[in-house]
Amino acid sequence: MRLSPEQQAAIRRIVADVAGSDAQVRLFGSRLDDSARGGDVDLFVTLERPVEQPALVSAQLSARISRHLQGRRVDVILSAPNLRTLPIHDVARREGVLL
Incomplete structure (x- = not known):
């Protein structure tokens, strides 16, 4: 995994701040x-509760994590009970590593 322990901890902290302490994040x-x-940082964030503004949550996570990673591109995919499940969700869930 090409994220330092400090970067992983920061990502977990930012996800908790934005999406709640019950959110899980996978790389x-x-x-x-x-x-x-090189390459961007692909994150899969799972929420246990419905999210009212998924685009806003995703954008906030991406921006805050990108700033912490000195401008590295960050893609965030959300999973929540009220959101559609797409094939990329299955890939991220199957191949992702919990941070």
């Missing part, structure tokens, strides 16, 4: 490959 995609270089 998936190219950042799991230790032999790769």
